[in-house]
Amino acid sequence: MTYDDDDGVLVTGTGFALSGVDRAADLWTCPSARFKEPFEPADRLGGRRLRYKDRATRLGLAAVHQVLRDARLQADGGGLTVPGESTGVVVSSNLGNVDAVCAAAETIASDTAAAVSPMELPNTASNVIASWIAIRFGLRGASLTLCNGPTSGLDALFWAWALVRAGRVERAVVVGVEPTGTAARLLAAAHDRRPDDGARLLDGAVALVAESARAARRRGIPATAALSGFARRADLHEAVARARGPDGPPVGVWLVPEGGSVPTPEGLHGVHTRDLSTDVGHCSGALGVLQCAAATAYLSRGGPGCVLATAGGHDDDDAAAAVVLTAPAPSDDFVPGPSALEGR
Amino acid sequence: MSVSPPAAPGSVAITGMGVVCCLGDTVSGTFAALCSGRSGVAPLRAFRPELYRARHAYEIDDRPGRRDETLRATRWLVRAVRAAIADDGLLDDLGSVPVLVGTTLRELRSVELWWRDGHPFAPRDLHFGTALRDEFAATDTHTVCNACAASLYTLGLGADLITLGAAPAVVVAGVDAITESSYGLLDRANDRPPSALRPFERTRSGMLMGEGAAAAVLRRADAAPPNRVRAVVRAVALACDAQHPTAPDPKGIAAAIREGHRRASVAAEDVDLVMLHGSGTPLGDEAEAMGLTDVLGPSVRGPYMTAVKSMTGHTAGSSGLLSLIVAVESLRHGRVPPVVGLAEPIEAAREFRLVRGTAAAARLRLAQVNAFGFGGLNAVALVEMPAASEVA
CATH class of the missing domain: 3.40.47.10 (Thiolase/Chalcone synthase)
Incomplete structure (x- = not known):
């Protein structure tokens, strides 16, 4: 499937709520120590409207705040430059509301349900992050929350592609976010109640805009990558083969799954690899979105070949997913370039 | 992704259905119970009633001795999907058939039991792909957390995959087990504790939660065996x-x-x-x-x-x-x-x-x-x- 026509789905913006990362290129150059500093969403959003919102929601809002400006979807006055109905939201998070749920269950057991604040009610449902993003920014298109395990971030990219291709929205804001509450950390690090083993988790969010080529051209917004192939299959080999197709472009860089080594799929021996989790920590549901953001920086700087983003594929994972990102095909009136990244 | 020509909108057939809820675990049994006006409301079966003002729910009665268990939602989902596949009759295992599961609370009830009461629970079971792989060899699985619109959302997404030509058949499903956090917070939000859910009744006092799973097999209408088409x-x-x-x-x-x-x-x-x-x-x-x-x-x-x-x-x-x-x-x-x-x-x-x-x-x-x-x-x-x- 090619994406050099109106049917293509392109990445037209990136945003981050992650220390040390102001733009996608920083994912390749920032010293890993800076990623470890906590990110404070209130510094970007102001604290007043963050009450009763959990950590994941605050991080997600901060990343979306940035991506809407990067993709020129938000005017200086704060309003959208496009109809709210034309823009959907796809969030990926595995641990997002785990702490809110555990805290409420604990309070109820010790002090009865009268002791919990009704303001916590939205936090019990796992779509809470996407809800607040839609409300704060007026995004009224289809909204999805993927809580789909290790591949969740790449799956979110797939669903953004599908919503655009099905004509439900012109673009979707895709968000990968994970917080590090106590319960989330314990759940991710251990399969029982042993103390935290020290595994470092991402505490941050990344956002991008996946937009139809037609809408991007109409708005005159440059694109940094095209979403060119997807698959979720039993193992990494199958997923990669399916996503690349029989005559896909050569892979310039392979973004490997987090969580330890996996067998190298056919055709990828000797290819340059990168494990983003060694720098930013275990990303869980945010990984795939972060990988795609990193891919935009690679492609917009003219890196050779395509970027292959992969997740899952270990024995303990239910599946593996692969997404192929390519440089958007140039055309006469539509010149993709790094300006969306350089302009900030 | 594209494997076949796009189908015309409105040409997606439902060729198999499965249900598990407080009224039964078959489509025909549940429909008969509903037509007879039978309500599944009952006193709380496993939660400690003294912690709440409301004392009732529409739970699935599968915990003898009132001792709560992990992974109940997962079990019902597997049963509903199995019934839908059997009703469709054409799928042995699911393999790369997309399976889209809509849920509000995924396995968060299990997380509560893990966190507070020390039940064993692994993060791989927080989403439903793990069980769907183990039971049906399904690998293109998606847990979609879209609150109380979730499974109708998955119906729309599944129909989109078929009309896009991305898959010839899709399984869509929904499932939820009641969590103490959501039951307790709803209890807090209701004006008066309801003893039953009474839609559109003047004296209604709020929502009471229920439990269940539902699943359906979708196919291109023009490629579905006519005798399998339940609805379009x-x-x-x-x-x-x-x-x-x-x-x-x-x-x-x-x-x-x-x-x-x-x-x-x-x-x-x-x-x-x-x-x-x-x-x-x-x-x-x-x-x-x-x-x-x-x-x-x-x-x-x-x-x-x-x-x-x-x-x-x-x-x-x-x-x-x-x-x-x-x-x-x-x-x-x-x-x-x-x-x-x-x-x-x-x-x-x-x-x-x-x-x-x-x-x-x-x-x-x-x-x-x-x-x-x-x-x-x-x-x-x-x-x-x-x-x-x-x-x-």
């Missing part, structure tokens, strides 16, 4: 109010209904049956009645209307698909279950043809199914009987 999905509208984290918005509801009718190319007066969302909350029923009246206008007196949550409770992520399956059975059998516990309807629904007392017998062709969730998530499906030539 004409369209599913998917939208978001972007107004409030919990309160519904009548304008958003009206917009979603209008969008559903537009996508399905049907007029308001074509609708024979409306499966109301009917959550039994003061705000929710009011908003739904206003939204419906806005779109249907004078036609609002026409279609039969019912709300199965009066018997199943609010089964959250599974409720939209559960309503859809009941709609399909109503179309096929010409019977519409009543709204139980409805003595005097709210003013905003005064003109609605709500089925009361006993099941209504009627010839029906086109049904509208509403599902509205937290976060202003709205989904509206239009489903119809296949043309006579398509039925064996």
